[in-house]
Amino acid sequence: MDLILFGIQGSGKGTQGKFLRERYQTEYFETGGQLRKLAKEDSPLGKKIKHIIEAGHLVSDDVVMEIVANFINNIAEGKSVIFDGIPRSIGQAKALDELLAKRNRDFNAVILDLSTESAMTRLTTRRICENCKTAYPATYKENTCNECEGKLITRTDDNADSIRVRLQAYADETMPVITRYENTGKLIHVDGEKDIEEVSNELYEKLDPIFK
Numbered sequence: 597m598d599l600i601l602f603g604i605q606g607s608g609k610g611t612q613g614k615f616l617r618e619r620y621q622t623e624y625f626e627t628g629g630q631l632r633k634l635a636k637e638d639s640p641l642g643k644k645i646k647h648i649i650e651a652g653h654l655v656s657d658d659v660v661m662e663i664v665a666n667f668i669n670n671i672a673e674g675k676s677v678i679f680d681g682i683p684r685s686i687g688q689a690k691a692l693d694e695l696l697a698k699r700n701r702d703f704n705a706v707i708l709d710l711s712t713e714s715a716m717t718r719l720t721t722r723r724i725c726e727n728c729k730t731a732y733p734a735t736y737k738e739n740t741c742n743e744c745e746g747k748l749i750t751r752t753d754d755n756a757d758s759i760r761v762r763l764q765a766y767a768d769e770t771m772p773v774i775t776r777y778e779n780t781g782k783l784i785h786v787d788g789e790k791d792i793e794e795v796s797n798e799l800y801e802k803l804d805p806i807f808k
């Protein structure tokens with residue numbers, strides 16, 4: 597059983613995804629991480645991605661699906677996958693559904709529900725580890741990462757204007773995808789307004805019966 601994880605930026609989706617990966621011993625596809633890795637590469641695709649990220653825009657469906665197809669083709673037999681950050685448009689959803697169906701992979705989807713106002717507040721006040729990219733909320737007062745001791749910085753694309761662009765893109769493109777999974781009965785709702793531990797507990801309560 598694969599899992600598609602949805603949540604507006606700032607919902608804690610990445611953090612919860614890592615917990616779920618540990619708990620259920622799954623493979624993990626994280627679009628942001630894959631994109632950042634590629635953006636550092638001195639290749640035409642890498643340069644293209646770097647430019648798009650710096651402009652605060654989303655990467656095109658074709659480029660994302662290129663990366664996903666390669667990942668899915670290399671999954672070990674019998675392993676579940678958590679998809680974090682994909683699909684974020686109807687085009688991607690159709691392409692992903694097709695890829696999964698081809699390999700007889702069934703899936704569920706989860707949404708961490710968080711209001712746009714809460715997302716805006718969390719995103720404009722958070723910091724990111726320069727080294728491993730772990731995000732820290734404003735309530736975290738240290739200046740170094742507790743995973744790798746890296747320096748915490750404000751991300752260059754975390755200014756209010758580019759955040760608004762990203763949140764709007766989520767509303768325009770990803771909300772229809774979420775509705776699509778809601779309509780097919782595949783969507784599980786979790787309250788993302790709560791603190792990290794409470795969100796985890798609700799996730800485990802709802803996903804343990806599926807994974808165990």
Ligand SMILES: [Zn+2]
Nearest residue numbers: 725728741744
């Ligand atoms: Zn770090």
